[in-house]
Amino acid sequence: MRMAPSPSGPLHVGHTRMAILNDEYVKRYGGDLILRIEDTNPKNIDPDAYHMIPEDLEWLGVNVTKMVIQSDRFDLYYNEARKLMQDGHMYVCTCPREEFKKKRLESIPCKDRDNPPEKNLELFEKMLDGTIKEGGAVAVVKTDLRHPNPSVRDWIAFRIIEARHPKVGDRYRVYPMMSFSVAVDDHYLGLTHVLRGKDQLTNTDKQRYIFEYNGWKKPYYYHYGMIKFPGIKLKTSVMKKGIQSGQYDGWSDIRLGTVRAFARRGYRPETFRRYWINSGLREIDAVFSIEIFDSINREIVDPTAYRFSFVKDPVRIEIRNMPEIKAKLPLHPTHPEYGFREYDVNGHVYISGQDFSAISDGERIRLKDLCYIRKNGDNIVYDGIDMTERTRIINWCPEGSREFSVLKPDGSKDNGLIEPKSSGYRGIAQLERYGYVNFAEKDDVAYFTHA
RNA sequence: GCUCCGGUGGUGUAGUCCGGACAAGCAUAUCGGCCUUUCGAGCCGACGACCUGGGUCCAAAUCCCGGCCGGAGCACCA
Numbered sequence: 001m002r003m004a005p006s007p008s009g010p011l012h013v014g015h016t017r018m019a020i021l022n023d024e025y026v027k028r029y030g031g032d033l034i035l036r037i038e039d040t041n042p043k044n045i046d047p048d049a050y051h052m053i054p055e056d057l058e059w060l061g062v063n064v065t066k067m068v069i070q071s072d073r074f075d076l077y078y079n080e081a082r083k084l085m086q087d088g089h090m091y092v093c094t095c096p097r098e099e100f101k102k103k104r105l106e107s108i109p110c111k112d113r114d115n116p117p118e119k120n121l122e123l124f125e126k127m128l129d130g131t132i133k134e135g136g137a138v139a140v141v142k143t144d145l146r147h148p149n150p151s152v153r154d155w156i157a158f159r160i161i162e163a164r165h166p167k168v169g170d171r172y173r174v175y176p177m178m179s180f181s182v183a184v185d186d187h188y189l190g191l192t193h194v195l196r197g198k199d200q201l202t203n204t205d206k207q208r209y210i211f212e213y214n215g216w217k218k219p220y221y222y223h224y225g226m227i228k229f230p231g232i233k234l235k236t237s238v239m240k241k242g243i244q245s246g247q248y249d250g251w252s253d254i255r256l257g258t259v260r261a262f263a264r265r266g267y268r269p270e271t272f273r274r275y276w277i278n279s280g281l282r283e284i285d286a287v288f289s290i291e292i293f294d295s296i297n298r299e300i301v302d303p304t305a306y307r308f309s310f311v312k313d314p315v316r317i318e319i320r321n322m323p324e325i326k327a328k329l330p331l332h333p334t335h336p337e338y339g340f341r342e343y344d345v346n347g348h349v350y351i352s353g354q355d356f357s358a359i360s361d362g363e364r365i366r367l368k369d370l371c372y373i374r375k376n377g378d379n380i381v382y383d384g385i386d387m388t389e390r391t392r393i394i395n396w397c398p399e400g401s402r403e404f405s406v407l408k409p410d411g412s413k414d415n416g417l418i419e420p421k422s423s424g425y426r427g428i429a430q431l432e433r434y435g436y437v438n439f440a441e442k443d444d445v446a447y448f449t450h451a
Numbered sequence: 452g453c454u455c456c457g458g459u460g461g462u463g464u465a466g467u468c469c470g471g472a473c474a475a476g477c478a479u480a481u482c483g484g485c486c487u488u489u490c491g492a493g494c495c496g497a498c499g500a501c502c503u504g505g506g507u508c509c510a511a512a513u514c515c516c517g518g519c520c521g522g523a524g525c526a527c528c529a
Binding site: 199 | 453454455456457458462463464465466477478479480484487488489491494510521522523524525526528529
């Protein structure tokens with residue numbers, strides 16, 4: 001099995017499906033999982049991606065057994081090309097770009113198509129040594145000019161790009177097209193099974209010719225359907241532009257759809273795995289269901305998430321006639337062994353502005369794990385401590401709570417107070433009646449995970 | 452337009468290859484009840500789907516044909 005991203009940036013949620021599914025197949029049936037970095041277009045490479053991609057995979061728990069980089073293998077591709085030319089399956093075309101396209105569309109052979117192998121090999125060397133400049137020639141795989149899909153007819157395998165490659169510099173000027181290098185690598189790397197999106201269907205058809213000309217055994221191909229990710233920013237080039245312009249604070253900005261952004265928000269690797277296993281390998285196109293994704297994550301995270309009280313848009317209230325109470329709240333309702341949050345309360349607490357304005361006159365409500373209060377006109381009065389009836393229960397923060405913000409993936413921010421006991425906590429917590437957040441870096445700000 | 456591939460509840464899927472125990476399972480969402488000193492937690496219940504028309508067959512979600520709808524590809528990108 002293999003996965004083959006191009007190094008234009010770190011992995012995003014769209015990549016995780018192929019990563020997880022390939023990994024899962026190897027786990028279940030054995031074999032190797034090869035990570036192949038496809039950097040055959042020097043114009044589309046972010047040097048940082050060479051290390052970000054393996055990092056992201058490691059975080060996801062994907063066990064890569066072998067890694068290869070295509071830019072290390074150009075000599076192999078050139079030799080395969082020479083072999084195919086020798087056998088008359090490939091030629092070098094010197095037609096102008098437009099003319100080549102037009103002829104192919106009309107199923108007309110180009111003037112170079114029937115050149116003898118010697119001529120093609122000679123021209124190919126001229127491409128390699130720089131005699132022919134960018135745009136001057138391409139190496140083409142001979143297929144079937146009457147193939148119903150024009151892009152499968154005599155497809156281009158190598159072109160000249162006069163640009164500096166971030167990894168190999170200007171050592172090469174003739175770059176293979178993805179369709180070619182993939183076919184060669186899939187064979188020499190011994191791939192038996194290939195899982196890829198059905199956007200690759202045409203490429204599979206193109207690559208077929210390479211396997212047949214060489215008499216190689218083709219891997220089994222599975223093409224899964226495309227997934228839509230509504231509202232998630234995935235386009236690497238767009239994200240990159242946003243980072244450069246300062247709109248985002250980096251690849252892990254929580255507004256982005258990168259794996260690192262999801263990690264920062266508090267999603268767990270296991271969530272990705274369970275979600276994609278559940279989705280399977282159908283050929284049907286589907287919509288990414290953030291609802292289900294969140295629910296999986298919630299299930300994973302909830303048993304260990306500490307509970308804290310966060311009041312948004314706080315209002316300080318004075319509770320009349322309230323005795324001093326020592327409040328004791330569990331850090332986790334089903335795990336008393338995690339400990340408690342204890343506060344002395346005498347007459348003053350903060351509640352959220354939203355809760356405050358929702359209390360109607362005369363209503364009795366419960367401050368969680370504290371006491372009853374009742375609203376009498378403009379006053380809030382103490383109304384007993386023992387649980388006597390079921391009323392609405394709201395959460396509160398004691399005096400000494402600190403200012404706190406939650407950053408949300410839509411770019412918005414909720415401000416309020418959080419109870420003191422949360423100080424120093426790192427990881428995912430449930431803010432009672434609010435949602436789960438990740439205390440990733442600091443005490444006074446956390447990232448919103450999900451409700 | 453051309454080539455190929457698909458269509459199961461709101462969403463994600465199981466079942467389709469090899470027709471029968473599928474009056475279609477699971478999850479999520481929604482609604483209701485119970486429980487609970489948070490909850491979007493737990494428990495119980497409800498809700499809700501085989502795109503459509505024809506054919507084959509004792510029997511069709513499953514096989515065949517047409518239609519409709521959707522997607523992917525049609526680069527000197529990967």
